[in-house]
Every structure is written in C-alpha cells, then in structure tokens.
Amino acid sequence: MPVPYLLTPGPLTIARQTKEAMLRDWGSWDADFNVITARIRERLVAIVHGQGSHECVPMQGSGTFSVEAAIGTLVPRQGGHVLVPQNGAYCQRIARISRLLGLHVTTIDYAEDAPVVAADIDTALAADASITHVALVHCETSAGILNPLVAAAAVVERHGRGLIIDAMSSFGALEIDARQIRFDAVIAASGKCLEGPPGMGFVIVRRAALEAAKDNSRSLALDLHDQWVYMQKTTQWRYTPPTHVVAAFDCAIEQFLAEGGQSARGARYAENCRLLIEGMGRLGMRSFLAPAVQAPIIVTFHAPAIPNYAFKRFYDAVKARGYILYPGKLTTLETFRVGCMGQLGERGMAGAVAAVESVLLEL
Ligand SMILES: *Cc1c(COP(=O)(O)O)cnc(C)c1O
Numbered sequence: 297m298p299v300p301y302l303l304t305p306g307p308l309t310i311a312r313q314t315k316e317a318m319l320r321d322w323g324s325w326d327a328d329f330n331v332i333t334a335r336i337r338e339r340l341v342a343i344v345h346g347q348g349s350h351e352c353v354p355m356q357g358s359g360t361f362s363v364e365a366a367i368g369t370l371v372p373r374q375g376g377h378v379l380v381p382q383n384g385a386y387c388q389r390i391a392r393i394s395r396l397l398g399l400h401v402t403t404i405d406y407a408e409d410a411p412v413v414a415a416d417i418d419t420a421l422a423a424d425a426s427i428t429h430v431a432l433v434h435c436e437t438s439a440g441i442l443n444p445l446v447a448a449a450a451v452v453e454r455h456g457r458g459l460i461i462d463a464m465s466s467f468g469a470l471e472i473d474a475r476q477i478r479f480d481a482v483i484a485a486s487g488k489c490l491e492g493p494p495g496m497g498f499v500i501v502r503r504a505a506l507e508a509a510k511d512n513s514r515s516l517a518l519d520l521h522d523q524w525v526y527m528q529k530t531t532q533w534r535y536t537p538p539t540h541v542v543a544a545f546d547c548a549i550e551q552f553l554a555e556g557g558q559s560a561r562g563a564r565y566a567e568n569c570r571l572l573i574e575g576m577g578r579l580g581m582r583s584f585l586a587p588a589v590q591a592p593i594i595v596t597f598h599a600p601a602i603p604n605y606a607f608k609r610f611y612d613a614v615k616a617r618g619y620i621l622y623p624g625k626l627t628t629l630e631t632f633r634v635g636c637m638g639q640l641g642e643r644g645m646a647g648a649v650a651a652v653e654s655v656l657l658e659l
Contacts, residue, residue, distance in 0.1 A: 300615055301640055303648055304622040305437050305465050305594045306359075306487040307494045308638030310548065314492060317547035318540040329539060330531040332546045337498075337527075339549050343467070343558060344482060344500055346474035351506055353520045353527070354498045356538055359464045359485035362497025364393050365518035366460055366481045369509045370501070371399055371429050378460075379404070379420055379430045381412040381448075384438030385625055386462060390431045397514065402427065408439045408626055411589045414447035421455040429458040429480070435466040435591040438625040439584060440633065442470075442591035449477035458505065464488055465593050468552060469562045469637070480505040486541060489561060489593070489637055492548035495541035566592040568636035568645045575649030576634075579656055584631055592636055594622070599630040602659045607632055613658065617651035 302309045322329040337352040344350070355362045367390070371378060376399040380391045383406035394401045402424065404416050412432065421427055430452045434445050445461065452459040458480040463472055467484030474482075481501050487494030499520055506524060513519035517535065526534040552561060569592035573583050576597060584596035599605050610632070611621050624631030634648070641647065 298618060300618045300620045301648070302620045302638060303634045303640075304620060305633075305635045305637060306485070308487065308491065308635060309640065310491050310493060310544075311551060311639050313551065314544050314548045317544040318493065320543065322539040322543060324537050324539060325532060327531075329537075329542070332542060333527070333533065333537070334531060336542065336546050336549060339553070340498055341500060344472045344474045346500055346502075349503060350474055350500050351503050351524060352498055352500050353506070353524045354496055354533070354537075354542075355518070355520065355523065356496060356533070356535065358494060359483070359488070359497045360389065360393075361518065362483050362485060362499050363390060363462055363464075364397075365497075365513075365515070365520050366483050366499045366501075367393055367399070367431065368397050368515050368518055369513045369520040370458065370460065370480055370505055371397070373398070373512055373514060375426070375428065376400065377402065377424075377427045377429070379417065379424075379427045381417060381430070381432060381443070382406065383410055383412060383441060383443070384408055384433070384436035386433045386437055386464070387431075390433070390462060394431070400426070409441065409585055409589070411441055412443040412448060414444055414451045417448055418451045418455075421451065421457060427457060429460055431460045431462065433462040434472070435463075435470065435593050437465040437594055439596045440591055440594040441585055441589050445472065446477055449479060453478040466591065468558055469565050469593065470591070471558060471562070474500075478502075486545040486548070489565070490545070490548055490552055491638060492545035493541050495538040496545065562592065565636045568592070568640065569595060571645040572634055572636060572649065575646065576652065579649070579653050581652070584626070584629070594633050594635045594637075596624060596626065596631050596633050599624075599632060600656060600659075602656065605630070610655065610659070613655040614651050617654055619648045619651045
C-alpha cells in the first residue's frame with residue numbers, strides 16, 4: 297500500500313526533496329552545518345520582517361519545548377503574571393506550562409467556537425496592573441479558529457505589557473509582521489506550515505526582551521538566552537542539534553521562498569481549505585466553525601451521520617484510501633479534523649474528498 301498522505305497539522309506530508317535532504321550526515325561542529333543554522337535563523341526572522349530588531353533562537357524538540365522555553369526565559373520568575381485568553385487545548389497548555397513554572401496565571405475563557413476578543417484583553421489589563429505578559433495562540437489548532445492577532449497586539453502594546461504569540465500553526469502561512477505589531481516572542485516549529493520534518497522549534501524574540509532575560513530561566517536546556525549567547529559566540533547549537541532535521545528544514549524553507557513565501561503558502565492553504573469545505577459540504581458534512589473565524593489551516597467537521605459511527609472505523613477506511621485524518625479535540629461534540637497543510641500530491645484536496653466520499657458510500 298502506498299504511504300498515505302497526512303491530513304494532519306504536523307507532522308505533515310513533506311516534499312521528497314525535503315526528505316532527501318536528511319540522507320546526509322552532518323557534524324554539529326562543522327562549519328558547513330553552522331552555515332545552515334545561520335541561514336535558517338536569518339530567513340525565519342525575515343519571514344516576520346524582524347531584521348535588525350529581532351533574533352531567532354532555535355530550540356531542539358517539538359513545538360511545545362519552544363513554548364515552554366519562551367515563557368520560562370522571557371516571563372520574570374519573580375512577579376511574572378501571564379494572561380491567557382483561551383479557546384482551546386493549546387491555550388490551556390500555555391496556562392499549564394506557566395503554572396508549572398510557578399508564574400501567576402489569569403485566563404479569559406471562551407467557548408471552542410468563539411474567537412478571543414481584543415476588548416476583553418483590554419478590560420483584563422486595565423483591571424490588573426500586575427499582569428506582565430499576554431500569551432496568545434494565533435491559530436488555535438484544536439478547532440482551527442483564528443484569533444485576532446493585530447487587534448490583540450495593539451491592546452497589549454497600549455498597556456505596555458509583553459506579548460508572547462504561539463504561532464505554531466500559522467507561521468509562514470498567515471501574516472505576522474514585526475513592523476506592524478509589537479511582540480516579545482513569536483513561537484513556531486519546523487514541522488508545520490513551513491513543511492519541514494518535526495524536531496525543532498524556534499522563537500523570534502525582540503532583541504531587547506532577549507537581552508533582559510539573562511539568568512531568568514529556571515531550566516538549563518530550555519534557556520533561550522543561553523542558547524542565543526552560545527550561538528552568537530560559537531555559531532553552534534549549545535547541545536546536540538537535530539542535524540538531519542535542520543538540514544531538511546533548510547531545504548523546506550528554500551522551497552517555501554521559491555513558492556513565493558508567506559502570501560503564496562497562505563493562498564495554497566486557503567484554496568485547500570475552500571475545496572475541502574465545499575467538497576465535504578457536497579457530501580453533507582458540516583464544518584464546526586463559522587466561516588468568518590475559520591483559519592485556513594485545519595478544519596473541524598461534525599461526525600458523519602452514519603449508523604454506528606466510530607472515528608476509528610471511519611479513520612481506517614479513509615486511511616485504506618490513502619489519507620490520514622486527525623481526531624477531533626472538542627470536549628463535547630463528536631468531530632474529526634482535516635488539515636489543509638503539506639504536500640497533498642497531484643490530486644490535492646480533491647483526492648482527499650473523493651476518498652471520504654467513497655468511504656461514506658461504503659459505510
Ligand atoms: C502543534 C502546536 C503546538 C506544539 O505542539 P507539539 O506537539 O509540541 O509540536 C503548539 N501550539 C499550537 C497552536 C500547535 O498547533
């Protein structure tokens with residue numbers, strides 16, 4: 297059986313060329329490898345137009361490691377207070393990380409189909425001067441909802457607090473512009489919209505915020521300031537880098553730029569999303585979110601109305617036709633998710649919809 301396409305929000309199906317970039321071994325001390333690291337860092341900063349003002353600090357591990365590194369490095373260990381507007385599991389994860397780090401945490405809770413409202417952040421910051429940082433998830437991958445980054449950033453800036461953005465599932469596909477919005481950190485990873493393999497994250501940090509974070513981290517391995525200083529001094533990663541992942545990520549970024557960068561990547565995903573919702577709609581499948589708040593990254597669908605529906609059975613049948621679905625992450629409703637990212641092959645999203653159609657006919 298051919299390897300199925302991944303309709304998931306990472307890991308996702310990556311280009312053959314990207315996979316082939318992993319066939320070579322690299323020494324972590326080798327100058328040729330460190331040129332790759334430097335190129336990646338520079339290009340990632342440029343994607344958010346942070347040249348001159350921001351630094352890219354890569355971090356080993358999945359995206360969550362970089363989220364934990366950003367919060368633990370940038371939020372003061374004494375008096376740090378994080379406001380988390382939350383409408384899904386990734387927001388909850390940030391709150392949990394912050395609590396485990398011993399920080400004071402306040403949440404604003406929304407339903408899973410409701411976007412964060414910038415005015416609510418305004419109210420919360422006005423009411424509590426002790427809040428030092430706001431942690432916002434740009435695209436909440438749980439339901440696929442888009443949160444209002446520009447409006448939220450303006451509010452946080454007006455109050456003079458720090459903004460930490462979890463842009464894991466939006467970086468490279470949706471616009472984030474450091475010239476237009478002020479943030480302390482934008483966090484993302486290799487294996488999402490930039491279509492690299494999973495295995496490294498990175499944080500784009502405002503240089504002044506990074507410089508101010510010396511000796512703040514309680515973690516050795518997740519100290520972004522230390523990683524940055526060491527990298528500036530030696531051009532190397534502090535501890536063993538995921539060399540094959542780094543090389544493949546570099547190759548993926550090269551392809552991203554050749555495709556036309558963020559606007560082209562975003563347009564491809566938006567078209568995938570449109571074809572998906574339209575095609576599934578023809579099959580009688582309803583998406584969960586209102587179109588106005590649907591990010592073009594991942595779509596949550598209500599389970600199909602077939603007798604004795606079980607996700608596992610549906611999943612297996614679609615997999616047998618060449619596509620891997622993603623389970624739902626909503627607490628109350630039976631749903632499943634379909635990602636709009638990655639290399640979906642010649643038939644693209646139409647192939648995925650056809651696979652679902654054939655399963656629905658069979659079941
Ligand atoms: C994928 C993702 C993460 C990180 O998850 P990992 O499994 O650690 O890579 C964090 N936040 C969001 C919004 C994500 O989509």
